[in-house]
Amino acid sequence: MxxxxxxxxxxxxxxxxxxxxxxxxxxxxxLPEGVIYLDGNSLGAMSVAARDATADAVTRQWGQQLIRAWNESAWWTAPERVGDRIASLVGAPSGSVVVGDSTTISLFKAVHAAARLRPDRRVVLTDPDSFPTDVHVTRGVCDQLGLTLELVSPRDAVARLEGSNDVALAAYSHVDYRTGELWDLAAITEAAHQVGALACWDLCHSAGVVDVGLTEGAADFAVGCGYKYLSGGPGAPAFLFVAPQHLAEFTNPILGWNGHAAPFAMSPDHVPADGITRARVGTPPVLGIAALEGALTAYEGLxxxxxxxxxxxxxxxxxxxxxxxxxxxxxxxxxxxxxxxxxxxxxxxxxxxxxxxxxxxxxxxxxxxxxxxxxxxxxxxxxxxxxxxxxxxxxxxxxxxxxxxxxxxxxxxx
Amino acid sequence: MxxxxxxxxxxxxxxxxxxxxxxxxxxxxxLPEGVIYLDGNSLGAMSVAARDATADAVTRQWGQQLIRAWNESAWWTAPERVGDRIASLVGAPSGSVVVGDSTTISLFKAVHAAARLRPDRRVVLTDPDSFPTDVHVTRGVCDQLGLTLELVSPRDAVARLEGSNDVALAAYSHVDYRTGELWDLAAITEAAHQVGALACWDLCHSAGVVDVGLTEGAADFAVGCGYKYLSGGPGAPAFLFVAPQHLAEFTNPILGWNGHAAPFAMSPDHVPADGITRARVGTPPVLGIAALEGALTAYEGLxxxxxxxxxxxxxxxxxxxxxxxxxxxxxxxxxxxxxxxxxxxxxxxxxxxxxxxxxxxxxxxxxxxxxxxxxxxxxxxxxxxxxxxxxxxxxxxxxxxxxxxxxxxxxxxx
Missing domain, CATH: 3.90.1150.10 (Aspartate Aminotransferase, domain 1)
Structure with a gap:
């Protein structure tokens, strides 16, 4: 040259x-001196704000406020508050996204809940080339519920859906983790809706870099991870989106006290909380959420x-x-x-x-x-x-x- | 006076x-000046080691090693490594405990897996006065599997078990979270085993303060949280114990890539890993595990x-x-x-x-x-x-x- x-x-x-x-x-x-970091799609780089937010959560909130931090530092409502921040990045309304648990567990919840919403349908579609955990967890749910998992490339998903009457859910990744190909969220979702099916999207490789447009694309469910482009830190909590029209009927397959309408009433009967809070399960991973919340400030004003x-x-x-x-x-x-x-x-x-x-x-x-x-x-x-x-x-x-x-x-x- | x-x-x-x-x-x-902290059973106090371990995980490991930290700082094997530390506190052998996820999700896994081991039994016993999440999640699993949840006080558990042939699992808390009463783990487990049932113990209020003796008491499964007496930090990852004799038959109800025998082969077929690793699901919450690992050093030499x-x-x-x-x-x-x-x-x-x-x-x-x-x-x-x-x-x-x-x-x- x-x-x-x-x-x-x-x-x-x-x-x-x-x-x-x-x-x-x-x-x-x-970033370390002399490094060009092209792996933010596997583990996003550390931001000053994420580092400082974690140190504050540990040293001041935990160390000094102790148990009072649940109120004084609003730990209890962090899953929804940080969920709202992510919602604004993926084109979803406030109150439709919650963080906590892993991507796999979030997808477990979404697929279970979607199947409950379509009890007469017996088929779930997913991509054989999805990140393996997506295939594993989806197949696991299908086995539990007596459904059939059908491996269909997103390339062929619209054709498979057209004219069908057996599909409960099309569960796809928005971006192929290997090839980087971006699939048409709106078109596949529309094809699913045309035949009465639902669509769930894994945004692990699109959240924070693609203008996802969950509402615009009419997605029913979505999940994504906090530690890739969002830079929330290693093993950061994942997020789960449930479209507002499904929230009232959303059934969490893992019933825990954090998804309860009145967690401190300590009642043995489970009454699901209103809204996206019902998708919570156990005590939230406060330190991981703190890092993620700090990291998301990098998107402010963008x-x-x-x-x-x-x-x-x-x-x-x-x-x-x-x-x-x-x-x-x-x-x-x-x-x-x-x-x-x-x-x-x-x-x-x-x-x-x-x-x-x-x-x-x-x-x-x-x-x-x-x-x-x-x-x-x-x-x-x-x-x-x-x-x-x-x-x-x-x-x-x-x-x-x-x-x-x-x-x-x-x-x-x- | x-x-x-x-x-x-x-x-x-x-x-x-x-x-x-x-x-x-x-x-x-x-601890803050002037505070006598009697809430270590809800959120354990911060140790110097937990604070420093978290700062190191954030600043040096994440910030400088970036993606290489999975190997260089052994993040990948942290769930089992920290599990081994907890195993030594609760009288369990190395290789039988893994950390990650919440207590509720860990209990979900244990109850599901236990029911699979006793497919002919239709009843699960639990304490109506358990911490509510235990009752919620256990009832949820029973509903999913068509089992009957029977609320029986641990006081009456041995009598209920004697001569029965319908119980799959007795799932109890070791210590009542409200009254502080310590139940007889060995006696209830023995009564369960006498009639072919299994026993699962929630150690949230005993791990780190009671010489639990899981092996000595012959417990089949146990769970516990990292943020109470273990002082692992707010929302610290929980732990799950599976007795060695059940590991080969342990079926994880949430199939993810971290529980796979060859996670980086990226195969769409799920082959469970050997040993306790099969109880893992998604990417581990590295920052929370780092804090917990630091905290557990307080027990060294004790x-x-x-x-x-x-x-x-x-x-x-x-x-x-x-x-x-x-x-x-x-x-x-x-x-x-x-x-x-x-x-x-x-x-x-x-x-x-x-x-x-x-x-x-x-x-x-x-x-x-x-x-x-x-x-x-x-x-x-x-x-x-x-x-x-x-x-x-x-x-x-x-x-x-x-x-x-x-x-x-x-x-x-x-």
Whole structure:
């Protein structure tokens, strides 16, 4: 590549950064020196606010207020309060989202509740290529309720739904965790509704980067995790959305005191709370919620449409850089706008490519069988970072660094 | 009370403290100036180690190691590692306890799994006076599986079990959360086993203060929470024990990727992991586990028999002080050793009594309908604290401070 072309690419990176200045939140985050972090889709980076909120929850609230913090620091209502913050990011109304538990458990609740709302239907659709926990938990619920789990790609979901009368629920991920493909939430939901079925969406790879539009897309249920693009911290609590029109009939399959209408009456009879509170189960994970609540302040003042445009610009520019730098790997992620905030590439030695990148300070991840997965968290990555990452990838490929034996040794958690 | 009697009581407090010096861990904890904290049975106090472990997990592990912390800081195996620490406190073998999720969800898993092990039995016994979430979740599972929930006091459980052939599971709390009565884990478990039933124990109010002896008592399942006497922090993850002989047949009702034999193979078929790992569901709440792991270091070098003796000495001395100081309230908690680590008293204005105590820096809690509940966390309370608390209670009662209107106003979370 000529010096002129190099300079032009660098200039274009700076130009794009200036165009997207309004959504630059890099200063809100702490990242290690010399790291370009392309794994915010697996574990989002730590923000100053998340760090400080956790320290405050531990040292001042727990340490000094002790039991009084349930009132004085409003721990009790944190699941709904933080839920409302997330609702505003995924296009859902206040009072429709609650945080707590894991994504898997949230999906367990959603699928169970959806099946109860369609007692005459016997089929649940899900994507065979979903993140495995989605398939596991959905199959588990189907087995418990005597339903049939049918594995249908979201690509074929509309056709499967058309004219059918057996489907209770279509449960899909909004973005494919491996390929980064963004599915049409509104179209699949509409196809489900046309035949009397419901739709549940896993937003793990779209919340915080895509203008999800749950209300606009008429989604019935949704879940998502707090620790990817939302940067809520390792194992952050997940969120569960129940569309307002289903709340009165929502049945929680795990009945606990936090979902009770009067938890402190200590009555042995379970009376579900009004609204989304009935989706709660046990005592909320206060420290995890505190970190997540702090992290979400990074979105204050941002429009999700602008965040989405920045995200598309970053991933689009990365592909542009690969083309310009002559990195000739198959790109799995759609080049048009039907993508989340990642770019996935195929390479026969994908695991070692990722390790070689990490050795250079570019942290992405590997996904079976041959995928180099690079996530672009829009709030703390710039187009200049993107160009630098692309150059490192070129050097890894051109210099065959992936062939070095030290990059092939697998870690326990990949 | 004469000056001589006062002096004698104070001397006795100091003497008892010197006798129990080996179990004094007060320096490991941070408590606000001027507070005597008798609510460690609701939210245990913060330890220096819990605070530091959380800060390290946030700032260094998450902030600097980022995604690499799953390996470098062994986040992935934390649920079993911290489970092993708890196992040693409750008399269970290594590999039988895992942490994560809430107590309610852990109990949901245990009751479901137990019912699967006794498919021919249709009845589950539980205590109508259990903490409500236990009754709610157990009834919920029974409804899902077509079983009958029978509310039988632990007092009558052995008689109910004798000669029966219909009981699948006896699910009881080890210590009554209101009265503090300690039930006979071994005797009820033995009665269950005699008739082919299983026993599940909720250790929320015994873990960390009673020498529980799960193996010795032959318990089949147990759950407990991390945020009471274990001082793991607000909403700390709970723990689940499955007796080794049941592990191979243990079926998790919520199938997630963390309970899978090969989670990173990303296979859509669920193959349960070996051992207690199969009881895991989703991504573990890393920050909550870090706080709990730090907190548990307070038990290092302690024998649970010694901790139990200290606990009994503290609660016994409190009753002795009340008698000596002429505080004439009905004591609900057994005066003999059949008690956990609390003393509960009845008073018609119990809520206001608790508020008046809090105004004096003695933090306990109120439980419906008329219970003043005072928990004595043995690791950070001394006999001198106990005497001071008893004197405050005498002053509140003798001065009718509970009658002041400011003490009657109920907070949202009581």
């Amino acid at each position: 000529s010096d002129n072309a190099q300079t032009a690419l660098a200039q274009r990176a700076r130009h794009l950064d200036s165009e997207h200045l309004a959504t630059d939140r890099r200063d809100a985050f702490v 429009d999700m449409g602008d965040v989405r445009r920045r995200s598309l610009s970053l991933t689009g520019f990365f592909v542009e850089c690969l083309d310009a730098l002559g990195v000739d790997l198959p790109i799995v992620t759609p080049r048009d706008d039907r993508r989340g905030s990642q770019v996935s590439l195929r390479h026969p030695a994908a695991y070692a490519v990722v390790q070689a990148l990490i050795a250079r300070g570019v942290i992405g991840d590997f996904r079976e069988p041959d995928i180099v997965r690079l996530g672009f968290a829009p709030l703390y990555l710039s187009h200049e970072d993107v160009l630098t990452a692309a150059r490192h990838l070129r050097d890894v490929i051109d210099g065959a660094e992936f062939a070095r034996p030290e990059h092939a040794a697998r870690a326990a958690v990949t | 004469s000056d001589n009697a006062q002096t004698a009581l104070a001397q006795r407090a100091r003497h008892l403290d010197s006798e129990h010096l080996a179990t004094d861990r007060r320096d490991a904890f941070v 024998d649970m028999g010694d901790v139990r003796r200290r606990s009994l000495s503290l609660t016994g001395f409190f009753v002795e002080c009340l008698d000596a100081l002429g505080v004439d309230l009905p004591i609900v908690t057994p005066r003999d050793d059949r008690r956990g680590s609390q003393v509960s008293l009845r008073h018609p204005a119990a809520y206001a009594v608790v508020q008046a105590l809090i105004a004096r820096g003695v933090i306990g809690d109120f439980r419906e309908p008329d219970i003043v509940r005072l928990g004595f966390a043995p690791l950070y309370l001394s006999h001198e604290d106990v005497l001071t608390a008893a004197r405050h209670l005498r002053d509140v009662i003798d001065g009718a401070e509970f009658a002041r209107p400011e003490h009657a106003a109920r907070a949202a979370v009581t």
